[in-house]
Amino acid sequence: MTNQELYSEFRLSEEDKKFITEHLHQHTDQLAFSLPRTAKSKILIHQIQARKKYKSKLPTWYQNPDLIFPNSLSLEQCSSEATARFKQQLIGGNTLIDMTGGLGVDTFFLSAAFQQTIYFEKQEDLVELARHNFKSAGLNNITCIHADATQYLTENPLQADWIYIDPARRDEAQRKVFHLSDCTPDILQHLPLLHSLAPDILIKTSPVLDIDLTIKHLPGVNAVYVIGFEQECKEVLYHIRREQTLSPEDTPIHSVILNKEGIVTHKTVTTKKAETQHQVTFSDPLEFLYEPHAAVLKGGGLKTITAHYPVRKLSTNSHIYTSEAPVSAFPGRMFKILGIVKPDARSIQPYLENNRKAHLTVRNFPASVSDLRNKLRLKEGGDRYLFATTLADNHKVIIVTEKFYN
Numbered sequence: 001m002t003n004q005e006l007y008s009e010f011r012l013s014e015e016d017k018k019f020i021t022e023h024l025h026q027h028t029d030q031l032a033f034s035l036p037r038t039a040k041s042k043i044l045i046h047q048i049q050a051r052k053k054y055k056s057k058l059p060t061w062y063q064n065p066d067l068i069f070p071n072s073l074s075l076e077q078c079s080s081e082a083t084a085r086f087k088q089q090l091i092g093g094n095t096l097i098d099m100t101g102g103l104g105v106d107t108f109f110l111s112a113a114f115q116q117t118i119y120f121e122k123q124e125d126l127v128e129l130a131r132h133n134f135k136s137a138g139l140n141n142i143t144c145i146h147a148d149a150t151q152y153l154t155e156n157p158l159q160a161d162w163i164y165i166d167p168a169r170r171d172e173a174q175r176k177v178f179h180l181s182d183c184t185p186d187i188l189q190h191l192p193l194l195h196s197l198a199p200d201i202l203i204k205t206s207p208v209l210d211i212d213l214t215i216k217h218l219p220g221v222n223a224v225y226v227i228g229f230e231q232e233c234k235e236v237l238y239h240i241r242r243e244q245t246l247s248p249e250d251t252p253i254h255s256v257i258l259n260k261e262g263i264v265t266h267k268t269v270t271t272k273k274a275e276t277q278h279q280v281t282f283s284d285p286l287e288f289l290y291e292p293h294a295a296v297l298k299g300g301g302l303k304t305i306t307a308h309y310p311v312r313k314l315s316t317n318s319h320i321y322t323s324e325a326p327v328s329a330f331p332g333r334m335f336k337i338l339g340i341v342k343p344d345a346r347s348i349q350p351y352l353e354n355n356r357k358a359h360l361t362v363r364n365f366p367a368s369v370s371d372l373r374n375k376l377r378l379k380e381g382g383d384r385y386l387f388a389t390t391l392a393d394n395h396k397v398i399i400v401t402e403k404f405y406n
Contacts, residue, residue, distance in 0.1 A: 012047075012065075012066065012068060016040075016044060017065040017066065018065075019044060020044060020047050020048055020051070020065065021065055023048055024048060024051060024052060026048075028045050028048055028049050028052075031045065031048070032045050046069070046071075047068070047069055050069035050070075050072065050075060051069060053072075053075075054069070054075050056260070057075075057080045057081065058075075058078075058080070058081050058105065059081055059260070060081055061081070061105075061133075064136070064137060066136035066137070067133045067136055067137065068129055068132060068133060070103055070126070070129050074102070074103045074126065075103070077102070077103075078102060078103040078105045078106075079105045079106050079166075079204075079234075079235070080105075080229060080234065081105070081109070081260075081262070082229050082258045082259070082260050082261065082262040083227050083229060083234050083235060083258065083262065084105050084106050084108070084109040084110065084262070085109055085261065085262025086225075086227060086256070086258055086262040086263075086264070087106060087109070087110060087164075087202065087204075087237065088109050088110050088112060088113050088262070089262070090202065090225070090237070090239070091110065091113060091161075091162045091164070091200070091202055092113035092114060092161075092162075093113075093114055093115075093160075093161030093162060094114060094115045094116065094160075094161055095114060095115065095116050095117070095118070095158075095159070095160040095161055095162075096110055096111065096113070096114040096116075096117045096118070096160060096161065096162050096163075096164060097117075097118045097120070097149075097153075097158060097160040097162070097163045097164070097197065097198065098110065098117060098118065098119045098120065098163075098164045098165075099120050099149035099150070099153075099163060099164070099165045099185070100120070100121070100149065100165050100166045100167060100168070100185075101119040101120055101121040101126070101127075101130060101144070102121060102126060102130075102166065103126060103129070103130065104119060104121075104126075104129075104130035104133060104134065106164060106166065106204075107119045107130070107134075107142060107164075108133070108134065108137065108139065110164060111134075111139055111141055111142050114141070114161070114162075115141060116141050116142075116143070117141055117142045117143070118142075118143050118145065118158065118160070119134075119142055119143065119144045119145065120145050120147055120148075120149035120152065121144070121145075121146065122146075122147070122148050124146050127144050127145075127146040130144055131144045149185070150185050150190050150193065153193065153197060154193060157196065157197060158197060159197060159198070160197055160198040161198060161199070161200065162198055162200045162201070162202060163194055163197060163198045163200070163201045163202070164201075164202045164204075165185075165187065165194075165201065165202070165203055165204070166203075166204040167180075167183035167184055167185055167186075167187060167203070167205070168183060168184040179209070179213075180205065180209060180214050180217065180218060181217070183205075187203060187218070188217065188218065191218075191219065191220075191240075194240075195220075195242045198242075199241065199242045199243075200239065200240070200241055200242070201239070201240040201241075202237055202238070202239055202240075203218075203237065203238040203240065204235050204236075204237055205235065205236050205237075205238065206235065206236070207226070207233040207234070207235065207236055207294075207298050209236065211224060211226070211236060211253065211298070211299075211300065212248070212272065212300075214238065215238075215248045215251050215272075216248050218238060218240065219240075219244075220240045220241050220242065220243075220244040221238055221239070221240060221244065221246065221248070221251050222239045222240065222241040222244045222246065222251070223238075223239045223251065223252050223253075223254060224236065224237065224238055224239075224251060224252070224253045224254065224299075225237040225239070225254045225256060226253065226254065226255045226256070226295045226296075226298050226299040227256055227258065227295060228255070228256065228257040228258065228266075228293045228294060228295025228296070228331075229257070229258045231293075231294065232294055233293075233294040233295040233297075233298045234295075236298070248272060249271065249272040249273040249276075250271055250272075250273055251271060251272070252269050252270070252271055253269065253270050253271065253272075253299050253300060253301065254267060254268075254269050254299070255267070255268045255269075255270075255293075255295045255296045255298070255299030255301060255331070256295065257293055257295055257296075257331055266293070266296075266329070266331035267331075268296060268299065268301050268304070268305055268308050268331060269301070270299065270300065270301030270304040270305075272300075274301075274304050275300060275301055275302070275303050275304050278303040278304045278306075278307060280303045280306055280312075280313050280316075281306065281312045281313070282312060282313050282314065282315060282316075282392040283312035283313070283314070283322055283392075284314075284322075284340075284391060284392075285314065285322050285337050285340055285391075285397075285399050286312075286322045286323055286324045286337070287322075287323070287324050287325070287326075287336070287337060288322060288323050288324075288325070288326050288327070288334060288335065288336060288337060288404060289320060289321070289322050289334075289335045289336075289337050289387065289399060289401050290311055290320065290321040290322065290323070290327070290330045290332055290333070290334055290335070291320060291332050291333045291335070291361065291363075291387075292305065292319065292321070292330075292331060292332040293331050293332040293333075295331075296331050296332060297319060302319050305321070305331075306321070309321075309327050309329065309330050310323060310325075310327055311323045311327055311330065314389060314391055314392065315364060315389070315390055315391055315392040316392075317364040317390070318363050318364040318389045318390060318391075319363055319364070320363050320387060320389055320399075322337075326404060326406045328406040333403070334403070334404045334405075334406070335385055335401035335402060335403055335404055336401060336402050336403075336404040337399060337400070337401050338351055338384075338400045338401055338402060339351055339399075339400040340397050340398075340399055340400070341397065341398050341400060342397070342398070343365075343367075343372070343375075343376075343388055343396055343397065343398045344375075344376070345375070345376045345377050347398070348376060348386065348398060348400060351384060351400045352382070352384060353382065355379060355382070356377060356378055356379055357378070357379045357380065357381040357382030357384070358378050358379075358380075358381075358382050358384040358385065358386050359380065359381070359382070359384070359385045359386065360372060360373050360376075360378060360380075360386045360388065361385070361386070361387050361388070362387075362388045362389075363387060363388070363389045364389050364390045365388040365389055365390060365396065366396070367388065372388055383402055383403070384400060384401070384402060385400075385401045385402065385403065386398050386399070386400055386401070387399040387401065
């Protein structure tokens with residue numbers, strides 16, 4: 001089902017909204033079987049399915065019966081409410097230009113920090129959906145423009161306090177790209193235009209892009225924000241200032257973990273220089289083991305994290321930490337160490353149930369998870385967590401643990 005079908009062929013009547021709300025907890029396959037085979041029924045089912053599937057990602061939208069949920073691809077690619085709310089805390093002023101509005105989730109929340117917001121989007125169906133949803137939510141300070149933002153703003157320059165841009169990270173064949181210059185629009189090419197329109201720019205990128213390389217090639221980076229939500233690194237933000245003169249080595253990189261309200265629950269800050277200069281204390285596994293959150297790993301402060309928390313690193317390249325006493329504030333998962341054994345099936349057997357279930361993680365170890373799981377004859381699951389790694393003395397081990405909740 002396309003966004004064009006959702007918007008142009010169907011509007012939610014009060015009766016439709018009531019139907020959707022009353023059937024949110026019903027199995028949609030059974031519901032579809034009981035409805036006539038019409039375009040309207042198909043759209044009603046889609047609205048129920050989308051709201052259920054993306055309830056945790058977009059809770060405010062879920063609670064508003066007036067909003068139309070677009071097709072699944074648009075929902076999969078959009079920001080979560082938590083990350084959008086975090087971005088709202090970073091910027092603010094009189095005018096915001098969102099150059100790549102898309103579904104409008106970021107615009108929806110960022111607009112609360114500005115007197116007026118100008119939303120650009122090339123796809124007409126998304127513009128119509130966004131315009132409907134903004135109006136339905138009472139967001140009257142957003143102007144929607146159906147146009148290519150770079151072309152429009154070249155011909156009709158506007159002044160703003162901030163520009164927000166989320167360049168498309170796929171090429172014409174829908175393949176993922178790994179460099180900022182390969183994204184659309186090409187920010188490096190259009191940076192002079194962006195600087196002429198606003199003193200501050202916030203760029204959203206995929207975690208796939210290399211942070212050090214992006215800072216090196218992107219002039220004026222004032223700060224980087226690596227955003228973690230739930231168990232994933234969701235996105236990386238680059239704050240660009242018109243007259244910023246920080247060197248790449250001095251650019252602060254913030255690794256933040258958010259709760260569902262977009263509030264920061266953990267934060268570490270590092271720079272390339274600090275990471276290079278920091279001296280790390282290494283240790284064999286002690287009583288507790290720590291695996292950093294994906295956002296912390298992406299942020300790169302894997303040495304300076306020991307300055308923020310009383311933990312020691314197992315080895316230079318392991319990126320696993322240990323301590324004598326529990327450090328509940330550590331940004332990641334914490335485990336109680338049960339044993340340290342050789343990486344073979346016989347050595348781990350005393351720690352496993354007869355079903356040989358365990359979760360396996362490989363860090364700085366000469367085998368893949370799949371190959372090692374087969375060698376150890378493990379099944380996925382259970383309450384044991386195995387970490388295959390290399391210690392500072394180059395000794396290969398498996399650390400047997402269980403989750404620890406302090």
